[in-house]
Amino acid sequence: MTARTFDNIRNFSIVAHIDHGKSTLADRLIQTTGALSAREMTEQVLDNMDIERERGITIKAQTVRLEYKAQDGKTYILNLMDTPGHVDFAYEVSRSLAACEGSLLVVDASQGVEAQTLANVYQAIDANHEIVPVLNKIDLPAADPDRIKEQIEEVIGIDASDAVPISAKTGLNIEGVLEAIVQKLPPPKGDETAPLKALLVDSWYDAYLGVVVLVRIVDGVMKKGQTIKMMGTGASYSLDRVGVFSPKMQEMAQLGPGEVGFFTASIKEVADTRVGDTITDDRKPTAAALPGFKPVQPVVFCGLFPVDAAEFENLRAAMGRLRLNDASFSYEMETSAALGFGFRCGFLGLLHLEIIQERLEREFNLDLISTAPSVVYHLKLRDGSTIELHNPADMPDVMKIESIEEPWIRATILTPDEYLGSVLKLCQERRGIQIDLNYVGKRAMVVYDLPLNEVVFDFYDRLKSISKGYASFDYHISDYREGDLVKMSVLVNAEPVDALSMLVHRDRAEGRGRAMCEKLKELIPPHMFQIPVQAAIGGKIIARETIRALRKDVTAKCYGGDASRKRKLLDKQKEGKKRMRQFGKVDIPQEAFIAALKMDS
Numbered sequence: 001m002t003a004r005t006f007d008n009i010r011n012f013s014i015v016a017h018i019d020h021g022k023s024t025l026a027d028r029l030i031q032t033t034g035a036l037s038a039r040e041m042t043e044q045v046l047d048n049m050d051i052e053r054e055r056g057i058t059i060k061a062q063t064v065r066l067e068y069k070a071q072d073g074k075t076y077i078l079n080l081m082d083t084p085g086h087v088d089f090a091y092e093v094s095r096s097l098a099a100c101e102g103s104l105l106v107v108d109a110s111q112g113v114e115a116q117t118l119a120n121v122y123q124a125i126d127a128n129h130e131i132v133p134v135l136n137k138i139d140l141p142a143a144d145p146d147r148i149k150e151q152i153e154e155v156i157g158i159d160a161s162d163a164v165p166i167s168a169k170t171g172l173n174i175e176g177v178l179e180a181i182v183q184k185l186p187p188p189k190g191d192e193t194a195p196l197k198a199l200l201v202d203s204w205y206d207a208y209l210g211v212v213v214l215v216r217i218v219d220g221v222m223k224k225g226q227t228i229k230m231m232g233t234g235a236s237y238s239l240d241r242v243g244v245f246s247p248k249m250q251e252m253a254q255l256g257p258g259e260v261g262f263f264t265a266s267i268k269e270v271a272d273t274r275v276g277d278t279i280t281d282d283r284k285p286t287a288a289a290l291p292g293f294k295p296v297q298p299v300v301f302c303g304l305f306p307v308d309a310a311e312f313e314n315l316r317a318a319m320g321r322l323r324l325n326d327a328s329f330s331y332e333m334e335t336s337a338a339l340g341f342g343f344r345c346g347f348l349g350l351l352h353l354e355i356i357q358e359r360l361e362r363e364f365n366l367d368l369i370s371t372a373p374s375v376v377y378h379l380k381l382r383d384g385s386t387i388e389l390h391n392p393a394d395m396p397d398v399m400k401i402e403s404i405e406e407p408w409i410r411a412t413i414l415t416p417d418e419y420l421g422s423v424l425k426l427c428q429e430r431r432g433i434q435i436d437l438n439y440v441g442k443r444a445m446v447v448y449d450l451p452l453n454e455v456v457f458d459f460y461d462r463l464k465s466i467s468k469g470y471a472s473f474d475y476h477i478s479d480y481r482e483g484d485l486v487k488m489s490v491l492v493n494a495e496p497v498d499a500l501s502m503l504v505h506r507d508r509a510e511g512r513g514r515a516m517c518e519k520l521k522e523l524i525p526p527h528m529f530q531i532p533v534q535a536a537i538g539g540k541i542i543a544r545e546t547i548r549a550l551r552k553d554v555t556a557k558c559y560g561g562d563a564s565r566k567r568k569l570l571d572k573q574k575e576g577k578k579r580m581r582q583f584g585k586v587d588i589p590q591e592a593f594i595a596a597l598k599m600d601s
């Protein structure tokens with residue numbers, strides 16, 4: 001009963017900055033090893049959700065098993081674990097990495113190292129991975145592989161002398177990547193005679209099969225019919241199917257040490273599986289569980305309400321469906337004085353929020369209003385207790401509050417030198433504290449501590465616009481710090497709109513309040529009466545705008561009696577109203593909620 005190496009297997013991930021060509025390379029590897037025919041290679045196969053494809057980003061980690069006949073004459077099994085590239089999904093990167101021994105570090109040879117290159121490669125180094133640098137896009141005239149090699153060595157501190165130059169787009173030197181995987185990355189180790197020990201890497205809901213669980217076997221074997229036990233939850237299941245993705249699902253007699261594959265076991269909900277859990281044999285359990293992962297914590301919350309109150313139950317059902325496949329998204333019922341019944345939802349970040357909202361609207365045909373995104377605050381109360389505040393509308397009376405803590409992030413930004421001044425100014429304006437400033441070739445690398453509250457709304461958009469798209473950004477939550485935070489309310493026509501209230505730093509409240517009123521003035525269409533728009537802290541008004549009254553009768557000009565034209569106009573007006581919500585006597589359009597918060601103050 002001793003561990004041995006499984007020389008014919010290599011398990012690896014691809015880490016890269018967004019758009020450096022990870023998915024294109026993954027497709028080439030699948031194509032070159034002949035796992036799919038050219039006809040089956042439609043679009044990028046690993047990005048298999050519609051929204052991922054449209055937005056060109058990878059969200060869910062997927063895996064694929066490839067067979068490769070190497071130059072040494074042997075056939076290898078290569079398990080590629082795809083990882084998401086966007087900061088919101090960093091936790092998915094870490095769990096995919098835990099299932100592999102090595103990583104390909106893909107760097108765009110015309111762009112060089114970016115913020116997410118660093119964040120992702122450091123995660124791979126933390127996971128003890130062997131790393132093979134791959135220089136992609138060498139077909140581009142601007143590619144400068146030698147300079148990028150130096151940069152990788154200088155900035156990341158790993159040997160890049162054997163970096164593999166490729167073009168994933170044209171297919172140049174994909175063979176070189178496959179050989180490097182076989183020659184440079186270590187094979188897995190394990191003991192096939194030991195009790196089963198496997199890592200639960202991921203799980204998702206499949207309409208035909210129920211919950212599908214992705215596993216990496218560490219020791220022992222996993223077979224159809226076996227009764228397994230999840231060590232974290234204590235639940236036992238009998239295995240219905242065991243297999244691999246090649247990349248199509250393919251059943252196998254068993255999975256052994258070092259292998260990556262799936263099982264199904266009549267598990268009803270994804271929530272019954274815990275990512276990072278250890279799976280063992282129910283009758284012959286392993287002694288010690290694998291080190292798990294930290295559970296995912298939503299960091300951004302917002303309310304989602306149906307435009308049409310009658311859609312509430314449909315919204316509830318749709319959320320349940322989405323949650324089946326995305327355990328990182330949370331929701332609970334909420335009532336708002338202004339918006340009625342809806343849900344308070346938790347997300348991993350703003351992109352995650354946008355994706356979920358888009359899926360609810362598109363896949364389930366719902367019209368939704370989302371409220372201001374908010375981070376999670378820790379409130380210390382005078383009675384000695386601490387509460388978590390997910391919704392500014394639930395803020396207790398200020399007299400009861402001892403102090404408020406807010407989440408801070410550590411952000412790494414890489415920017416061409418000419419935009420450095422603007423980037424520093426932006427970070428300073430957002431209450432940032434500079435930690436470090438270095439150079440990576442001609443680009444500056446700044447490290448800042450920032451309150452997440454100042455980042456969730458539009459920091460990333462602003463950063464991209466002031467750097468003409470060249471700056472890159474990555475962050476992780478670092479800690480909670482006390483701040484002088486106050487609740488700012490917004491009143492439209494003298495009525496508070498709870499969905500627009502937010503916590504802001506006292507020093508920024510006035511500027512934010514003024515900008516918010518100006519923005520709402522632009523976004524709320526004139527009514528038949530004058531509408532005051534005000535921002536207030538406690539009972540004190542800190543900003544005010546007025547929307548002037550306007551008499552707008554669209555049918556007035558067609559008194560000639562053309563009924564169909566009149567109908568059309570009315571329909572058009574109704575259409576325009578669809579995404580409005582009435583607050584007292586005032587209609588506020590949906591855009592006002594998000595846009596009012598995306599302000600340059």
Ligand SMILES: Nc1nc2c(ncn2[C@@H]2O[C@H](COP(=O)(O)OP(=O)(O)OP(=O)(O)O)[C@@H](O)[C@H]2O)c(=O)[nH]1
Nearest residue numbers: 019020021022023024056057058085137167168169
């Ligand atoms: N010229 C050139 N373009 C490439 C090459 N590889 C990828 N691209 C292009 O770069 C863009 C981004 O490629 P993707 O493979 O989607 O990038 P990614 O890193 O997977 O992005 P995420 O999935 O969002 O993390 C696409 O438009 C590709 O066509 C290459 O070798 N040369």
